[in-house]
Amino acid sequence: MDFLRPARWEEALAAKAEHPAAVPIAGGTDVMVEINFDHRRPSHLLDLTRVTELYTWQDAGDRVRLGAAVPYARVIERLAGELPGLALAARTVGSPQIRNRGSVGGNLGAASPAGDSHPALLAAGAEVEAESVRGTRLIPVEEFYTGVKRNALAPDELIRAVHVRKATGPQQFSKVGTRNAMVIAVCAFALALHPDTRTVRTGIGSAAPTPVRARTAEDFLNAALAEARCWDTGAPVPPAVAAEFARLASAACRPIDDVRGSAAYRRHAVGVMARRTLAWAWEQHTTGEGTARCA
């Protein structure tokens, strides 16, 4: 095994071009587990912790360009205003030690269906900035997840950043697990209100081969909220609408039975979380107040 230590981003790209099988490592919270357990013996480890720009973020108008290796702890401390859904999701990641090292870029690279960032990115709207010596491309996050632990990166590409749309309304995140720390999601649900476009977007985690949006549920809810003139009046979401939204969110799942939970439980729980996150976010939207609740 070789340990590559690029000091600059251009060197990292050159190294990845030369060694496409090299495994990028930053916080190590996934990669080191695989190595410690002998599940993976890459020919090269590509250490990105010396590439300082990966640990920075920039204001990009209506988006935040979040460096791939910015730890979850920074997202929580510094970006909860612009990216509230992602910050909520980040709070549920692992433990303080893990949040000090793990990053959204790592979550995307690993592309586990259970990654906590994914539902929040899907609900907020995001694009992955992938770069290689051949150039840069932006991949809509919906198209980034291609299968269980598979993503749309080409072998010579690295994740430079993720561009996340700044919140224009309340965002919520809910996750089912056995305790409040060190939990891989049994399932998770994120919801973002976008009052500027009068739309609601969603993200489901750990209840399908990839993270997914509940598009049919979104379409139904967007039409129902428009028809009931809820955006104009600030009236509560009609219970029948919320119930149908929850049913459609549940139907968007393609879960499996595994050690963390059964498929039937996941389907049920996603429906419950869809209904609750909608109620919380809508209440915040109409009262202008934040809610602090246990999800």
Add this chain to the structure above:
Amino acid sequence: MRVNVTVNGRPRQADDVWEGESLLYLLRERLGLPGSKNACEQGECGSCTVRLDGVPVCACLVAAGQAHGRDVVTVEGLAARAGAAEGHLSPVQQAFVDAGAVQCGFCTPGLLVAADDLLERDPDPSDADIREALSGNLCRCTGYEKILDAVRLAAARTARSGQGA
């Protein structure tokens, strides 16, 4: 590969480090510092918690090569770092002893490093803050109550000595 790293204030060097090796292995097996414990090797238990450039991390999830040129503090360095005299414990360590927060002792080094970091950031943490700060450290003996007592005790003693100074 060769790794140069500052551990508990001292520059250390290790040769023939395997590229897939963890910082935990480097500390325990090559640098003779077995204080950080090796249990889960997947970041679940916190027994290997050390400070890397001041930040608490699981040493089992840091590649040894990533620690090159960095600063590491382990449980072995807590007393000196707190200015304790040779052979004496740091305030957090002493509080763990006095509160009976140590049973089998396996989780203790990680808890000490995590608690030390908490009290450095927040000398007067609430119970919720303590629980959150220690949420990544598993203990299978004590049920955590005495560990929480110890952190409260260390905070109270530090506040008292601060007032007395």
